[in-house]
Amino acid sequence: MVARHPRGGEVEGYVITFDDVSDLVSAQRMAAWGDVARRIAHEIKNPLTPIQLSAERMKRKFSAEVADPEALGQLSDVIVRQTNDLRRIVDEFSKFARMPAPEPKELDLCALISDAVLLAQSGRPDLTFTTKLPNEPVLIVADATMLNQVLTNLLKNSGEAIDSKSQKSGDYAGIVNVILEMDEKNPVLKIQDNGIGLPSDRARLFEPYVTHRDNGTGLGLPIVKKIIEEHGGTLELRTAPIFAGFNHAGAEARICLPPTIIAREIHE
Numbered sequence: 245m246v247a248r249h250p251r252g253g254e255v256e257g258y259v260i261t262f263d264d265v266s267d268l269v270s271a272q273r274m275a276a277w278g279d280v281a282r283r284i285a286h287e288i289k290n291p292l293t294p295i296q297l298s299a300e301r302m303k304r305k306f307s308a309e310v311a312d313p314e315a316l317g318q319l320s321d322v323i324v325r326q327t328n329d330l331r332r333i334v335d336e337f338s339k340f341a342r343m344p345a346p347e348p349k350e351l352d353l354c355a356l357i358s359d360a361v362l363l364a365q366s367g368r369p370d371l372t373f374t375t376k377l378p379n380e381p382v383l384i385v386a387d388a389t390m391l392n393q394v395l396t397n398l399l400k401n402s403g404e405a406i407d408s409k410s411q412k413s414g415d416y417a418g419i420v421n422v423i424l425e426m427d428e429k430n431p432v433l434k435i436q437d438n439g440i441g442l443p444s445d446r447a448r449l450f451e452p453y454v455t456h457r458d459n460g461t462g463l464g465l466p467i468v469k470k471i472i473e474e475h476g477g478t479l480e481l482r483t484a485p486i487f488a489g490f491n492h493a494g495a496e497a498r499i500c501l502p503p504t505i506i507a508r509e510i511h512e
Contacts, residue, residue, distance in 0.1 A: 299323035346387035353382040360395035371418040383507035397464045405439025429503035436484040438494040477501040
């Protein structure tokens with residue numbers, strides 16, 4: 245916005261005001277994508293089950309009658325597999341479009357993190373997971389299911405980032421560090437990895453359907469960001485510090501929760 249600055253009947257100069265509307269534009273974009281996601285989920289999900297059941301029935305009924313039953317089985321399996329992939333994408337659409345409101349309850353954030361890391365370690369024994377948590381329980385009031393979804397998504401992203409680095413560098417020792425610290429009264433969670441790192445346009449990773457991975461839906465990080473914001477917190481993607489023994493800096497997801505989420509503060 246430009247306004248004239250008059251003095252003595254003459255224009256002495258101009259005042260230029262800049263407004264940062266990035267958050268507004270981002271919110272408008274998210275709302276528009278939410279509407280698109282609802283429409284896509286509705287249109288695609290309905291025929292998926294009949295398609296899958298028809299493929300499975302064809303395989304059972306005609307395997308003994310066709311000349312090449314093995315080929316029929318393979319083609320039927322492709323249909324079933326692709327149908328399941330579509331269902332997974334549609335489920336992601338539905339989660340993004342209709343994110344439920346949090347149901348906050350008192351929980352131990354340290355225990356929640358430990359359980360999520362244990363599950364991730366069981367699924368990826370080829371990676372090294374480390375945790376640095378406070379010695380005492382960190383009691384907060386939050387939605388455990390939604391925060392667990394956040395941890396699962398971010399740990400999965402770290403594993404995939406390490407896979408991408410390994411594909412370029414060959415044999416690679418992947419490390420994921422999970423750190424919970426208290427910044428005054430704010431719980432701060434850091435999930436670091438020595439994977440391929442962040443793209444130059446990292447801010448766009450929070451936009452729906454933007455992904456740099458072959459099999460990604462581009463909804464994981466937007467859902468995570470939405471959950472954190474529903475809890476009054478912030479999510480930031482940074483370059484991770486260089487890991488011991490490695491000369492490569494990976495990625496760090498930094499979650500800062502508000503002090504009001506601490507259970508003892510709410511009880512007072």
